Amino acid sequence: MTNPNNMEIIIDEELEKCKKRCEALNMPRYNSDKITDYDCKECGNNQYIFVPKKVNGFYREVAVPCKCQNIRNTLKKLAKSGLKNIIQKYTFENYITAEKWQTNIKNKAVDFTSQQNKWFYIGGQSGCGKTHLCTSICGKFLSDGKDVVYMLWLSDVKELKSTVNDYENHKNLIKKYRETEVLYIDDFF
Numbered sequence: 001m002t003n004p005n006n007m008e009i010i011i012d013e014e015l016e017k018c019k020k021r022c023e024a025l026n027m028p029r030y031n032s033d034k035i036t037d038y039d040c041k042e043c044g045n046n047q048y049i050f051v052p053k054k055v056n057g058f059y060r061e062v063a064v065p066c067k068c069q070n071i072r073n074t075l076k077k078l079a080k081s082g083l084k085n086i087i088q089k090y091t092f093e094n095y096i097t098a099e100k101w102q103t104n105i106k107n108k109a110v111d112f113t114s115q116q117n118k119w120f121y122i123g124g125q126s127g128c129g130k131t132h133l134c135t136s137i138c139g140k141f142l143s144d145g146k147d148v149v150y151m152l153w154l155s156d157v158k159e160l161k162s163t164v165n166d167y168e169n170h171k172n173l174i175k176k177y178r179e180t181e182v183l184y185i186d187d188f189f
Helices: 004-025 068-081 100-112 130-143 153-162 167-179
Strands: 048-055 058-065 148-152 182-186
Touching (some): 004 058, 100 130, 130 148, 130 182, 153 167
């Protein structure tokens, strides 16, 4: 008859060996991520971490996604959205509320980020903070993992109109605006 204590020792040894193999597999490689310029110290830019897991009674190295994947996806979405250069500058925290109307519109913008399937429109004179607040909204949505696409009305609508007779090209151009979770149209009027 097998001694249960010996089985526990064997299992513990097997687990320790598996942990060491995982450590070796998790050695940082630091391959630069050209798309996001994000450097993860935890996975060494492999985007996965190996952990021991019992499979069919034996310990195996199993790859699990690193938490940096969410960060990388958000950064890719940010680059794709067209807001990469202004998103850190235009935040709710940086919006100056010297007047009561500024406080009111900022509160409405912040409240909007917690609502689902709604429209947000802000109009006003040049320099009143429309782009700042809408970019802040997009920043919040991006940090929540949503897809955001930025459309500069005057230039992007010209491009769309120029392809109206080329069905495939037009369809491909308009697809990004139709299929995104959040569409930010700047300078609409």
